[in-house]
Amino acid sequence: MDHLVTQVEENVNWLSSIGADPTGGISRLLYDENWLIAQKGLEEKFSEIGLKTSFDEVGNLFGRIEGSKYPTETIMSGSHVDTVVNGGSLDGQFGIIAAYLAVKYLLETHGQPLRSLEVISMAEEEGSRFPYAFWGSKNIWGLAKKEEVIDAADAEGVAFVDAMHKSGFDFRTTDEIRKDIKAFVEIHIEQGNVLETIGKPIGIVNNIVGQKRYTIKLDGEANHAGTTPMSYRKDAIYGYSKMVSQAIDKANKAGDPLVLTFGHVEVVPNTVNVVPGQVTFTMDCRHTDADALQAFTKEIEADMKATAAEHGLAIDIDLWMDEQPVPMSEEIVQALVAACDEKELDYNLMHSGAGHDSQIFAQFVPTAMLFVPSIAGISHNPAEATELPDLVEGLKALIASLYKLAYED
Structure with a gap:
């Protein structure tokens, strides 16, 4: 499998060159010129290894080899081809490259699978x-x-529909969904x-x-920093700081896998000599359960309401994402x-x-999913x-996994 090192490096470099940003990184956004070049380039690569290629209505790319025994049972692998603005060289696209190289290796080494194998390059995931x-x-x-x-529309005012049509794609015309996919395996960088x-x-x-994800707004009273006694203040920043401190203390006590982040804050009037009258901030909380x-x-929402009442602040809590x-x-x-154990590959369940x-x-x-380190x-x-040897270990894990799913009876 030593040749996999060269193949991973060459293919990552190739795809990273499409949309390479002059300031560093990659910008390849849904339906832009570089996005279309990348999808067409991947289509060509898929065809070269004997996959039957097709695009769906919106621009998802598929490369397929029929199974010899169970052609109506499909094992699929891949990820998304778009990047964030000025993004990195692995997020999304490594999952496509690895799926392509895994299927290439399996076909060259073992021939036609029992179940159909399909590589997918998805049109978009990031929302960038x-x-x-x-x-x-x-x-x-x-x-x-x-x-x-x-x-x-995008930041330049280009309409979604116009960009889609310019790339040669359109909206779906049917609600029918596929029934043949028996497993989907996505390999990705950990991003942690x-x-x-x-x-x-x-x-x-x-x-x-x-x-x-929340946006939370506190309304107090803006007032003179020199002439307003401490006991008379309705200081939105003070209320905000107590809420954040109390919530993060509780998150630390709860421990993994819970995580809590206060990532954005706006203060009004945001001036050195005025008691802050308004604070708007975000909260992001995640857990596996x-x-x-x-x-x-x-519990945190109740704590915030109690703190707001204690300090004479009005509070508005907007839960705008609940996944x-x-x-x-x-x-x-x-x-x-089982695939990793059989190949004696070192892994962590996570x-x-x-x-x-x-x-x-x-x-x-x-x-x-499979992860490789970031x-x-x-x-x-x-x-x-990601270190190149780790990318190759991830590819080996994907090869072993797809073999088990598509080649074993």
């Missing part, structure tokens, strides 16, 4: 150009609604530092966390474990703290990187 995420996977499963994007910290090259993902996530966030945790298929997870296309697939078909946990950034 238009205000909509998972456009690729949601269309595959009939979850995307035309009315959700019909009036959407767990694997790097514990020194494991492979993660087998058994759960994708649920997420709740739906009940635990619900219980924790409800449930998505467990991976126990059957497919065990198949990945959850994903980020969202992926797999969470859409898992609602409809047996699904699991150096320093960095992602969505030109500095995003």
Whole structure:
């Protein structure tokens, strides 16, 4: 398998060159010129190894080899081809490259599979150009609604519909979804530092966390910083600081896998000599257990309301994202474990703290994920990187997994 090192490096470099940003990183956004070049280039690569290629209505690319014994049972692998603005060289696209190289290796080594094998390059996941995420996977499963994007435009004012049509694609015309997919396996960089910290090259993902995201607004009273006694103040920053401190203390006490982040704050009037009258801030909470996530966030909401009342502040809590945790298929997870054990590959069973296309697939078909380490946990950034030997170990795990799922009777 030594030749896999060269193939991984060459293919990552090739795909990374499409949309390479002059300032570093990659910008390849849904339906832009580089996106189309990448999809057409991947179509050509898929065809070269004997896969039958096709695009669906919205631009998802498929490369398929029919199974010799169970052609109506499909084992699928791949990820999304779009990037964030000025993103890294692995997020999404490594999953496509690895799936392509895994199928290439399997066909060259073992010939036609018993079950059909299919590589997918999904149109979009990131939501970086238009205000909509998972456009690729949601269309595959009939979850995307035309009315959700019909009036959407990007930052330059280009309409979603115009960009789609210019690329040669259109809305789905049927609600019919596929019944042949028996397993979906997505390999991805971790986008965290767990694997790097514990020194494991492979993660087998058994759960994708649920997420709740809030925007919270506190209204107090802006007043003179010199002439307003402390006991007379309705200081929005003071209330905010107590809420954040109390919530993070409780999150630390709850421990893994719960995580809590206060990531954005706006202060009005944001002036050195005025008591802050208004604070708007965000809260992001994630957990692998739906009940635990619900219980924790409800407790934090109650704490915030109590703190606001104590300090004479009005509070508005807007829960604008409420995504449930998505467990991976126990059957497919065990198949990945068995495949790695048989090949003596070193792995860690773990959850994903980020969202992926797999969470859409898992609602409809047996699904699991493989992770490879991220150096320093960095992602969505030109500095995003994984050691080449770790990428190859991940590819070996995917090859072994797809062999078990598609070649074993």
